[in-house]
Amino acid sequence: MTQKFPKLFLYLLGALFLLNLVQSFFTELIYDEAYYWYYAQNLDSGYFDHPPMVALLIKLSSFLFNGELGVRLMSCILGIGTLAVLWHIIEDERKKDYVVHFFLMMFAMPLLNVYGFLTLPDTPLLFFTALFLLIYKRFLVKASMGNTVFLGLVMAGLMYSKYHAVLVIFFVLLSNLKLLRNKYAWLAVFISLLAYLPHFAWLYNNDFVTIKYHLFERPNQPYSFEGFTLGYILNLVLNFGLIFPFAYWALFKKKANEDFDKALLFLSYGIILFFLLSSFQRRTQTQWVIVICIPMALLAYDYLIQNAKSRKWMYRLSILSLILLLIGRIGLAYQPLFPIVYETHGNKEWVNELKSKAGDIPIVFENSYRRSPMYQFYSGGTTTFSLNNVHYRQNQYTIDASESKVQGKKVAYVSLYMNKGDFEYQDLKGGVFKGVFIENFESFRKLRCYADSEVIQLSQKNMPLKIYNPYDVAIPLEKINIRVGYLNPYKQLKETKDIKYSPIEGGATFLKARDTTYFTCSLPDSKLEDLSYLKFSISENGLQSGISSQTYKAER
Structure with a gap:
C-alpha cells in the first residue's frame, strides 16, 4: 500500500475524510440533496431528473447513519476515492516529493472540494470519470478480458451517475478512433449497455419523460452575451478558483504524445467547446463542466511537477484557497461567517415553525419540489407533496405515487403566492409563505x-x-x-x-x-x-x- 500511496498521502487522505465527515454532520442539507434524499425513499432504476446512482448512494449511507450524515457518507467515501484514483493514474515517480502540493491543488478547486461531501449526481460522476480514465489507461496497455469487463462496468457507472457521462465516453473515443476496430472495445460497450438496460427500461416505461423534458420542454430566454456566454466563461474560472490560470495554461501547453494524453486533451477541450457552443442557445450551470476537473487536475499536477517557478505560485495560491475555502466551509454550517443566507442555513427553523402551525398533517407545497422533501426530511418523515401548476416545471412528484398519499386527507396547503391564509411563516431569506387548511384534499395532476x-x-x-x-x-x-x-x-x-x-x-x-x-x-x-x-x-x-x-x- 505504501508503495503506491506514501504514508503522508494516506495521512492527508484520512484527515480530509475526517474533515468531510465532520462537515457533513454539522451542515444542513441543500435543497437538491433533500430532493435526492426523497428519491432514495423509493429506490428505482430511474427518476425524473437523473439516473439512479445518487439515490443509491443515499440509501447506502442511510444504512449506517441518520440525519445529514445518512445522506452524505458515501459522498465522503467517493470524494477521497476520486483523489486516490487520480493519484494512482499519475506515473511520474517525482509525485512522492509533492504529496502536499497534490492535496493543496485538489482542495483549491471549489466544486471538487464541496462535492467531496455534498451528495449530488456530480459526486459519483467525478469518481467514475477518474476510474474510467484509470481503467482506460490500463486497457491501452493490455486489452485483457478483465480490463474489458471492468471498463464496461465503469462506463455503466458513469451513465448511471449523470447523463453528461455520454460526453466523457464520446470524447475519449474520439481521441482514439482505432478503438472502432478493437473487438474488446466493442465488448466493453456491449457490457456497459447490458448493465444499463434497467434504466433504458425505466425510460421506456415512463414514456422517455426525462429525455423529453431536458431536450424539448425546458423553457429558455433570449440570448444575452453577459448572461449566457460570459456567464459560461466565468463558470470555467469558478471550477478552478485561484489556480485557474495555471490549470488552463497546463492544458494549453500539454502535447499529445500518447493515446492517454490525447484522451485527457480531447476530454478537456471537448467539454469546454461543447458547452461553449451550448452557451449561445441557453444558460449553462457551473457544475455542467465540472467533469473537466478530472483530466485537467492530472494535466495541472504534471505541469506543477515539471515547472519549479509555476509550482511555487500554485503552492501559494493553493494555500490562500485553502484558507478561504475552509472559512467558507465553516460558513456553510454557521451562517454568520457566510456572506449570504445560503441553502444550508435556517432549514430546521422554518420546518419547525411550519410544523408548529400545521401539526402532523400532510403538507402540500405549491410549486416546490425543493421545500417538499426538505420539510419531510427535517420534520421526521411527515407526508408531503409538491402540487405543480402550469407556471412551474415537472419533477419527480409529477410521475411518482406521492399524490395518492394526500388524496382525501386533511392537508395544509402552503404557497408563496397567496395573499391571505390560515397561517404564515417566514424563511431566513425573507420569503413569507401562507397556508390554508383543506379538509378533503383532491387533485388530479396525472390527467x-x-x-x-x-x-x-x-x-x-x-x-x-x-x-x-x-x-x-x-x-x-x-x-x-x-x-x-x-x-x-x-x-x-x-x-x-x-x-x-x-x-x-x-x-x-x-x-x-x-x-x-x-x-x-x-x-x-x-x-x-x-x-x-x-x-x-x-x-x-x-x-x-x-x-x-x-x-x-x-x-x-
Missing part, C-alpha cells in the same frame, strides 16, 4: 391531454382533444376546468385561458376511469404577437391548473 397533431392551428374549429384518466375512479366534469397556456418562442408561459369544450359522446358527464374520453374544443383568441407554442392545462376543485400535456407548436 393528460392529447391533440391529434404536433402542430396546432389556432383558428381550427371543433378541434379534437383527448383526455386520459389514469385513476381508478371516474372524475365528474364539473370538478375540472380545461385551459390552454400560450407560450413565446422560448417556451415561456405568457397567458392561460379557459377552453370551451364538449364531449363527443353526447351527455357524457365524467372522465371514464383508466380510459380516454374524447372532446371537441375551440381555442380562445390571443393577442400575443410572439405566440409560438401552447400546452393544455387542467384545474380541479379551484386549484391552479396543472401541467397536463406536452408542448405543441402553434400556428395562427
